[in-house]
Amino acid sequence: MAKDLNDADQNAKLIEEVLSAYPAKAAKRRARHLNVAQPAEEGDTEIVSKCDTVKSNIKSLPGVMTIRGCAYAGSKGVVWGPVKDMVHISHGPVGCGHYSWSQRRNYYTGTTGVDSFVTMQFTSDFQEKDIVFGGDKKLEKIMDEIAELFPLSKGVTVQSECPIGLIGDDIEAVAKKKKADIGKTIVPVRCEGFRGVSQSLGHHIANDCIRDWVLEAEGGEGKNHEPGPYDVNIIGDYNIGGDAWSSRILLEEIGLNVIAQWSGDATLSEIERAPKARLNLIHCYRSMNYICRHMEEKHGVAWMEYNFFGPSQIAASLRAIAAKFDQTIQDNAEKVIAKYQPLVDAVKAKYMPRLEGKKVMLYVGGLRPRHVVTAYHDLGMEICGTGYEFAHGDDYKRTGEYIKEGTLIYDDVTGYELEKFIENIRPDLVGSGIKEKYPTQKMGIPFRQMHSWDYSGPYHGYDGFAIFARDMDLAINNPVWGLFDAPWKKSA
Amino acid sequence: MPQSADKVLDHAELFREPEYKEMLDNKRAKFECGHPSNMVTEIADWTKSWEYREKNLAREALTVNPAKACQPLGAVFAAAGYEGTLSFVHGSQGCVAYYRSHLARHFKEPSSAVSSSMTEDAAVFGGLSNLVDGLANAYALYSPKMIAVSTTCMAEVIGDDLNSFIIKAKEKESVPEDFPVPFAHTPAFVGSHVDGYDNMQKGILSNFWKGAERTPGEGINIIPGFDGFAVGNIRELKRMLGLMGVEATILSDVSDVYDTPSDGEFRMYAGGTTIDEIKEGLNARTTISMQEYCSKKTLEFCEEVGQETASFNYPLGVKGTDEFLMKIAEVAGVEIPESLRLERGRLVDALADSQAYLHGKTYAIYGDPDFVLAMAQFVMEMGGEPKHCLATNGSKAWAKKTEELLASSPFGQGCQVWAGKDLWHLRSILATEPADMLIGNSYGKYLEKDLGIPLIRLNFPIFDRHHHHRFPIFGYQGAISVVVKILDTIFDKLDTEADISFDLTR
Numbered sequence: 001m002a003k004d005l006n007d008a009d010q011n012a013k014l015i016e017e018v019l020s021a022y023p024a025k026a027a028k029r030r031a032r033h034l035n036v037a038q039p040a041e042e043g044d045t046e047i048v049s050k051c052d053t054v055k056s057n058i059k060s061l062p063g064v065m066t067i068r069g070c071a072y073a074g075s076k077g078v079v080w081g082p083v084k085d086m087v088h089i090s091h092g093p094v095g096c097g098h099y100s101w102s103q104r105r106n107y108y109t110g111t112t113g114v115d116s117f118v119t120m121q122f123t124s125d126f127q128e129k130d131i132v133f134g135g136d137k138k139l140e141k142i143m144d145e146i147a148e149l150f151p152l153s154k155g156v157t158v159q160s161e162c163p164i165g166l167i168g169d170d171i172e173a174v175a176k177k178k179k180a181d182i183g184k185t186i187v188p189v190r191c192e193g194f195r196g197v198s199q200s201l202g203h204h205i206a207n208d209c210i211r212d213w214v215l216e217a218e219g220g221e222g223k224n225h226e227p228g229p230y231d232v233n234i235i236g237d238y239n240i241g242g243d244a245w246s247s248r249i250l251l252e253e254i255g256l257n258v259i260a261q262w263s264g265d266a267t268l269s270e271i272e273r274a275p276k277a278r279l280n281l282i283h284c285y286r287s288m289n290y291i292c293r294h295m296e297e298k299h300g301v302a303w304m305e306y307n308f309f310g311p312s313q314i315a316a317s318l319r320a321i322a323a324k325f326d327q328t329i330q331d332n333a334e335k336v337i338a339k340y341q342p343l344v345d346a347v348k349a350k351y352m353p354r355l356e357g358k359k360v361m362l363y364v365g366g367l368r369p370r371h372v373v374t375a376y377h378d379l380g381m382e383i384c385g386t387g388y389e390f391a392h393g394d395d396y397k398r399t400g401e402y403i404k405e406g407t408l409i410y411d412d413v414t415g416y417e418l419e420k421f422i423e424n425i426r427p428d429l430v431g432s433g434i435k436e437k438y439p440t441q442k443m444g445i446p447f448r449q450m451h452s453w454d455y456s457g458p459y460h461g462y463d464g465f466a467i468f469a470r471d472m473d474l475a476i477n478n479p480v481w482g483l484f485d486a487p488w489k490k491s492a
Numbered sequence: 493m494p495q496s497a498d499k500v501l502d503h504a505e506l507f508r509e510p511e512y513k514e515m516l517d518n519k520r521a522k523f524e525c526g527h528p529s530n531m532v533t534e535i536a537d538w539t540k541s542w543e544y545r546e547k548n549l550a551r552e553a554l555t556v557n558p559a560k561a562c563q564p565l566g567a568v569f570a571a572a573g574y575e576g577t578l579s580f581v582h583g584s585q586g587c588v589a590y591y592r593s594h595l596a597r598h599f600k601e602p603s604s605a606v607s608s609s610m611t612e613d614a615a616v617f618g619g620l621s622n623l624v625d626g627l628a629n630a631y632a633l634y635s636p637k638m639i640a641v642s643t644t645c646m647a648e649v650i651g652d653d654l655n656s657f658i659i660k661a662k663e664k665e666s667v668p669e670d671f672p673v674p675f676a677h678t679p680a681f682v683g684s685h686v687d688g689y690d691n692m693q694k695g696i697l698s699n700f701w702k703g704a705e706r707t708p709g710e711g712i713n714i715i716p717g718f719d720g721f722a723v724g725n726i727r728e729l730k731r732m733l734g735l736m737g738v739e740a741t742i743l744s745d746v747s748d749v750y751d752t753p754s755d756g757e758f759r760m761y762a763g764g765t766t767i768d769e770i771k772e773g774l775n776a777r778t779t780i781s782m783q784e785y786c787s788k789k790t791l792e793f794c795e796e797v798g799q800e801t802a803s804f805n806y807p808l809g810v811k812g813t814d815e816f817l818m819k820i821a822e823v824a825g826v827e828i829p830e831s832l833r834l835e836r837g838r839l840v841d842a843l844a845d846s847q848a849y850l851h852g853k854t855y856a857i858y859g860d861p862d863f864v865l866a867m868a869q870f871v872m873e874m875g876g877e878p879k880h881c882l883a884t885n886g887s888k889a890w891a892k893k894t895e896e897l898l899a900s901s902p903f904g905q906g907c908q909v910w911a912g913k914d915l916w917h918l919r920s921i922l923a924t925e926p927a928d929m930l931i932g933n934s935y936g937k938y939l940e941k942d943l944g945i946p947l948i949r950l951n952f953p954i955f956d957r958h959h960h961h962r963f964p965i966f967g968y969q970g971a972i973s974v975v976v977k978i979l980d981t982i983f984d985k986l987d988t989e990a991d992i993s994f995d996l997t998r
Contacts, residue, residue, distance in 0.1 A: 026629050060585060062608040062626030064633060070586020085526070093645050093680035094555070095562030099590035101935070103597075107503065109516055112938070113919070114536045115527055119938065120916075125555040126681045131649060141553035149548060152527050152535055162584055162646035163681070166615060193584040194615050194646050221525040242503045249515055259523055269525035339493070346497035415604065416633040419758060435592045438602040442758040456502050463495040463506060470500040484756050 074202020092161025155185030222272030239264020241457020310375025563688030573744030576637030583644025717783025720952025809870030
């Protein structure tokens, strides 16, 4: 059974214990990433910064088994990859594109290989000669071959892998030249995996490329959009298992006009159209705040964060969003909240008795280590530890308001630390990624992948909440966890 | 409102509900600036034409849906089969996250490896300090018995020299002087995961065998090769050797580490070939590789130290298993026991019982070079006809060998061999010259959906079906499970399509 929740002293001791395994130099550096959420200071009401003391967005130590990925993963895997009507080339050797092929479950509609390309793996498959002589000529030829074989593609992005920046290729020049030749959008992205310390810089670079090579570029069908008073964009929703759709349906129901969805199920024209909206609604702040800030400065599009995990945050978000519009929208929001209340009540009635009081540890990326917290609270569950793969200080600032004092906070956690934390705290559920899934389950602790929704979803919106509750229940209450001990060993 | 607490609809059903259909249609019509549907249909049809096939096969620069991964994946897999061994991949850290995820998704098991987490500064100054600190950290945290170092393409492009780096790391006491740190350069821009497997095997053996005194003995080493069915296959291999009374050393035995029990303990390391066994392996008379294209350099090295070598192409089916067992019998100087002859008979019995359904069926087979060769041979044994054999990581020599194999049987006459081609090529090929069944890995599911050709998953990776890797496809018994998979596919198709002929007994 789980130990008493969020014992700050015990957690502090646990951190000390974990750090003692490291060589001195590494222990000192890791100490800055591990903490226990502190009491909020008196009068600190704006952004409570209970875990603001955690150091983040700095280099991972070598050899410690960081769970992080790279800039390429942030750009190709997260931001650009889901844009469905463009061809995304993994530019460099074959591996990066191979391992990330179809793994993020960015759902889309369309005819794959004809007008949509999300679940395909395009690569320049670099060979030794490309490293030695450079890959620009090959890249040019690739553009021509794409134009011929995939004539309905709306454009191409070049997702740079490590060698590109090291061998001095000029992919920007290739992009300009081939754009002139082919007449389609071509976006060179400098997201080589060695840049930055995690996926995060890849998000930023990918955002900058949206700005420079799409929004600021000449032309684009989407730019002809005639603005309306209720035009909004969904930003930073990758439609994992259909998340953006179960969000969109609510926004449309309250009377808003979602003119662009970035980047899950997105089209190039939706990217072009976005600056015409009145408001940017940003779900994953970490990966797409950059472009929202740009659209605010350059195009005057206001932006706000929202959270569609779990009914209390959904209702609060719908109200906050509606408050940016007129009374009709505000009334609609209330109607929609009321309409779904019976579903929420039924879901809670069914699942809360099975989940109440269960302790959860999270370790994810992006927005989830804070955003899903209240969805668990809605089911009566508690969070005893949380942390981010690639957060910055502003993420930890935003986390404080979601969590309780004494919660264990771990930034860029290592395999060793996470294992020890789980082993000692023995939560009822861990939510993290595929690399963490099986070690955790072997320890007899239920697990859900909280990147891919463990092949389920959507989890966003009211429709998603029902699925979320069902999945947490099936993970925790499956009888398999009771079968681990051989009966003849029990009495021994 | 489609959702309810009584019957929770997830993505599989939710988006077919009218509310969502309407929403998605509206999105398409108003915001996507898509192409008219008749144009999409027209192009979709065109992509399945001979004209498109010719353009597609003429591609020179672009690769689409390749059936191969990069070298370090193979290196990590090879190292995992040695006792207490931690893979340390020198270069960018994202790569290691990818290998671990990839292996975990296939085996549904933990997959541990560390990275030296090189970033921009290491790109400029080299990754020596990353390796020095990284080895120290990995050694302290994960208490390995051996750390096997391979490289990502970043480290290869900047030219980091593992040998001198490891010597320096030992000087700086990252790990004890006598602690084994074998290494292999595994550039992602050369070859594929099968070459990475080969390079790491050679790296590990060299670490223990170079400079060591060899006392030639009678022993046998067996190198299984990169294999998604390794868990089942290596155990089957050991079982057959046991029946023959032969003791052989499996060089890289991953069967336990990728199949750990759920009993409350996370085992980062489990089983594997011990360091003593590796050392003793030098004295073996013969090293046998189950997969030629996974072990070319390793076997050359074995010959250099004075061993005899032999290699197979992933022995499958009757003849494949016969040849393998006869080789073992010959090398070990033993007889093949009656029990194995009976197993053989049972496989032949299964083939005979089902031959009416197997005869004349056509196949497209793709995957790693050794597997494709083996599968083609087995298919022909059961009266099937391979139509297309494709290996994205197949060489010209592989193509020649495959063509020779096909030429040896009347059942191979109509088959085309596609070396270096990818699965988008295969789409065109199958759209114009179809086959009854497709044999490959999970990536083939897109071809299955697109072309209506049923897929049989028999090669790495298998992400979307569970536990197949636990069961062997090696040996006579393993071959029966391959036949059953094929037959199930045939019978399912018959039943799904049947109206009048919906027979109870088949």
